[in-house]
Amino acid sequence: MLGSDYEGQDCSVARTLELVGERWTLLIIRDAFLGRRRFEEFQESLGIARNVLTDRLGKLVDHGIFERVRYQERPERYEYRLTEKGYDLRLALGALMQWGDEHLSPTPPRKLRRTSDATPVRVAFVGVDGEPVAPRDVENVPA
Amino acid sequence: MLGSDYEGQDCSVARTLELVGERWTLLIIRDAFLGRRRFEEFQESLGIARNVLTDRLGKLVDHGIFERVRYQERPERYEYRLTEKGYDLRLALGALMQWGDEHLSPTPPRKLRRTSDATPVRVAFVGVDGEPVAPRDVENVPA
Numbered sequence: 001m002l003g004s005d006y007e008g009q010d011c012s013v014a015r016t017l018e019l020v021g022e023r024w025t026l027l028i029i030r031d032a033f034l035g036r037r038r039f040e041e042f043q044e045s046l047g048i049a050r051n052v053l054t055d056r057l058g059k060l061v062d063h064g065i066f067e068r069v070r071y072q073e074r075p076e077r078y079e080y081r082l083t084e085k086g087y088d089l090r091l092a093l094g095a096l097m098q099w100g101d102e103h104l105s106p107t108p109p110r111k112l113r114r115t116s117d118a119t120p121v122r123v124a125f126v127g128v129d130g131e132p133v134a135p136r137d138v139e140n141v142p143a
Numbered sequence: 144m145l146g147s148d149y150e151g152q153d154c155s156v157a158r159t160l161e162l163v164g165e166r167w168t169l170l171i172i173r174d175a176f177l178g179r180r181r182f183e184e185f186q187e188s189l190g191i192a193r194n195v196l197t198d199r200l201g202k203l204v205d206h207g208i209f210e211r212v213r214y215q216e217r218p219e220r221y222e223y224r225l226t227e228k229g230y231d232l233r234l235a236l237g238a239l240m241q242w243g244d245e246h247l248s249p250t251p252p253r254k255l256r257r258t259s260d261a262t263p264v265r266v267a268f269v270g271v272d273g274e275p276v277a278p279r280d281v282e283n284v285p286a
Contacts, residue, residue: 006170009189010252012243013173013236019247023164027149030156033283046152085246090278091266092242093156095235100155103228104162109153111286112268114276121281123234124269125255128262132273135233138264140176143254 019063020089024048025056029065029086030093037079065089095123162206163232167191168199169239172208172225172232180222208232238266 006014020026024046031045043053057080060066065086068078094112101108112121125133149157163169167189174188186196200223203209208229211221237255244251255264268276 009170011170011173012240012248012251012253014170014243015247016239016243017169021164021166021169026160026164027152027154027157030154087278088242088245090281091268092235092238094268094281095238095266096159097155099231099235100157100159102231104158105155108155108286110155110283112281112283114270115280115282119271121268121270121276123238123266125234125237125264126267126269126275127257127264130275132269133257133264135230137258138233138237138255139258140253140255143251 016092019059019065022056022059024052025060026089026093026096028053028056028060029082029089032066032080032082032086033090033093037081038077039080042080060086091123098123159235162202162208165199165202167195168203169232169236171196171199171203172229173236175209175223175225175229176233176236180224181220182223185223203229234266241266 006018009015020029027046028042031042036042036045039053039057042057043050046053057066057068061068061080064083066080067083069081071077071079097110097112101111113119114121125135125138127133149161152158163172170189171185174185179185179188182196182200185200186193189196200209200211204211204223207226209223210226212224214220214222240253240255244254256262257264268278268281270276
């Protein structure tokens with residue numbers, strides 16, 4: 001699963017970055033969460049070189065984070081949809097966004113809220129009882 | 144705050160990646176959470192080129208994620224400690240680790256637990272009432 005870059009790093013963070021740590025990849029996934037699905041939409045939003053976008057989308061499909069779905073027959077056109085596996089990255093993106101909001105963006109441009117009642121949502125550590133746990137009370141130990 | 148790479152991306156995810164999205168940077172921060180503080184410790188753990196490590200540590204200090212602290216006078220030796228701002232990345236790293244555990248690592252090598260009672264801890268969306276919110280019930284809207 002590991003490529004040559006982080007080889008020898010037996011760690012789920014390293015394995016995750018091996019897949020989504022390339023430049024632009026997490027921003028493509030962010031765009032997908034914002035509703036973008038088509039090559040032209042990603043390209044316009046990100047302003048990156050088309051060959052780079054092609055490469056990143058291809059890898060994301062190979063790794064099962066996006067699926068490539070035909071939405072038009074003549075001419076054939078495809079769009080990119082997040083799989084369940086891709087959708088599960090939402091929490092990590094939410095945590096990165098929250099850190100940026102707190103430390104880098106005096107006026108955060110976007111916010112997370114609960115769809116059902118429009119109340120604010122944040123990312124947090126929670127215990128087995130479902131209660132929030134303070135970061136200082138969390139330790140990372142061998143499994 | 145934005146460099147040339149993600150310029151024009153008015154987004155806290157993009158700003159965050161501008162600081163921590165370079166190759167190796169998040170793994171250096173992960174190492175810091177695992178207790179590593181000295182150049183040699185990072186270098187041995189990651190096995191990366193020394194000039195790359197020097198560059199990354201320097202940028203992390205410049206951005207206030209690490210502070211460089213002298214721990215010995217003769218000869219002078221320094222170590223790198225996470226600041227509060229750096230420590231706050233714990234949640235994002237926890238979320239990346241959790242995704243890797245769920246989707247990439249059949250036997251996760253490490254786990255998060257609550258220090259006070261050794262019970263499992265996970266990363267989740269939480270509402271204002273402190274209750275977990277399902278990811279499908281979270282929306283990202285303009286602030």
